[in-house]
Amino acid sequence: MTLTLRGLWTVLHGMVFGAIFLLAFAGGLAGLYSLRPQLVTPEGLRERMTRLRAGVWTMAIMAWVTVISGTYIVYPWYRAKDPASPRSTLLANPATALWHTFGMEWKEHIGWVAPILATAVAFLVSYYGAGLAKDDRLRRATTVLFILAFATAAVAGVFGAFLNKVGPIR
Amino acid sequence: MAMPSTGHESPANGAGAAALLAAGIGTFLMGILTAWAEASATIKGLLVWYGPAGPLTGKTGVPVLAWLLIWAILHAAWRGKEVNFRSIYRGALTLILLGFLFLFPPVFEAFGR
Numbered sequence: 001m002t003l004t005l006r007g008l009w010t011v012l013h014g015m016v017f018g019a020i021f022l023l024a025f026a027g028g029l030a031g032l033y034s035l036r037p038q039l040v041t042p043e044g045l046r047e048r049m050t051r052l053r054a055g056v057w058t059m060a061i062m063a064w065v066t067v068i069s070g071t072y073i074v075y076p077w078y079r080a081k082d083p084a085s086p087r088s089t090l091l092a093n094p095a096t097a098l099w100h101t102f103g104m105e106w107k108e109h110i111g112w113v114a115p116i117l118a119t120a121v122a123f124l125v126s127y128y129g130a131g132l133a134k135d136d137r138l139r140r141a142t143t144v145l146f147i148l149a150f151a152t153a154a155v156a157g158v159f160g161a162f163l164n165k166v167g168p169i170r
Numbered sequence: 171m172a173m174p175s176t177g178h179e180s181p182a183n184g185a186g187a188a189a190l191l192a193a194g195i196g197t198f199l200m201g202i203l204t205a206w207a208e209a210s211a212t213i214k215g216l217l218v219w220y221g222p223a224g225p226l227t228g229k230t231g232v233p234v235l236a237w238l239l240i241w242a243i244l245h246a247a248w249r250g251k252e253v254n255f256r257s258i259y260r261g262a263l264t265l266i267l268l269g270f271l272f273l274f275p276p277v278f279e280a281f282g283r
Contacts, residue, residue, distance in 0.1 A: 071230065076222030105275040109204050112230040113197050113269065116237055120193040124186055131180025138186050141259050145193065148266060 006077055006169050013074050014160045017066040018153075024059035025150045031055060032125075032143045035133045045130045053129075056122040056146070063115035063153060070160075075108065077169045086167030099166050103159040111156030117149035184248030187258040192244055194262030194269075196237025201272025203229050208282035 003011070031052035034040065040048060079087045090100040124142045125132065132139045207214040207225050217228025272278055 067230070071223050071226055072220065075226065079224060080222075101279075102275050105279070106273070108226055109200070109229070109273045109278075110270070112200060112234070113266075113273070116193050116196045116234070117266075120189045123189050127185055127189075128180055134180055135183070137255055137259070138183060141186070141190060141255075144263070145190065152270075 004170065006074075009069065009073050010164060010169050013066060013069045014157070014164065017062050017069065018157050018160075021059055021062040021066065021153060022157075024055050024062060025146075025153075028052065028055040028059055028121075028146060029143070029150075032132075032139065032146060035139055037133050040133070045133055049125075049129050053122075053126055056118070056125045059149070060115060060118040060122040063118045063149070066153075067112050067115055070111065071108070074169065078104070078163075078167075084170075086163070086169055090167045096166055099163060103163055107156045107159040107163070110152045114149050114153040114156070117145050117152070121146045121149060182250050182252050183255045184251040184253045185245055187253045187255050188241060188244035188248045190262040191258050191265075192237055192241035194265030195240050196233050197269030198265040198272075199236050199269075200230065200233035201269035201278070203232055205272045205278040205281045208278050 031048055035045070035048065035052070037045075078085065082088065083092070087100055087104070090096045090104075121142055124138070124145075128135070128138060132142060203213075203217070207217055207229055214225045217225040217232070219227035219231055
């Protein structure tokens with residue numbers, strides 16, 4: 001079994017960074033949801049904030065690492081002018097062209113929204129800390145932003161997985 | 171039910187509103203720039219910051235830089251102040267959803283026809 005440098009970067013971009021992002025999202029969402037005064041004691045709130053801060057910053061940093069590595073390292077291999085590149089191969093066949101014209105086009109753009117939204121969430125959690133538990137509106141807004149960050153990353157991740165199947169980078 | 175005391179008073183909502191609105195503007199700009207690049211070959215050419223990755227670099231780089239700049243300005247202006255959070259949040263959410271719309275291929279590709 002061999003793994004090329006390109007294959008390794010594709011795995012890092014899509015599976016390693018993406019998997020950490022997903023884990024951080026699951027923990028962060030649970031933390032944000034339960035950040036209510038009726039659900040936690042003051043001591044519990046302080047303890048929870050430490051984990052929540054770590055989770056949201058991990059998610060934001062992973063989102064940046066994923067889009068930057070994807071755009072500047074993996075994407076050039078995908079879109080190379082070479083007729084054997086994934087983009088050329090997909091576009092050459094009318095049955096697979098939509099994977100590029102819709103799937104890749106959506107993925108490459110929408111994925112960049114995730115780090116912007118995730119960074120805003122990380123800032124809100126760090127800046128307001130336990131104060132989020134007292135302010136329903138701010139906590140709801142933070143949670144909505146957090147879910148939107150995940151949704152954009154999910155679109156990029158799902159299409160990335162399919163694209164790697166129909167037009168793998170070699 | 172009384173709120174548990176955490177020993178800290180929550181800061182004013184201005185900084186939070188600034189972060190939300192800046193994120194909304196950044197997302198909206200990304201959508202607009204993506205559609206604009208489809209409509210104009212000149213703009214598309216100007217957005218090629220790194221040849222091998224094409225115009226995607228500028229289409230994402232410009233909004234990211236604008237987002238950071240706008241965030242810094244809004245943060246400086248609203249930090250420590252109470253603002254109309256509901257209106258700003260709704261505005262930010264609207265901008266984010268409009269950004270999503272313009273980042274949807276059938277929509278931004280329509281600008282290229």
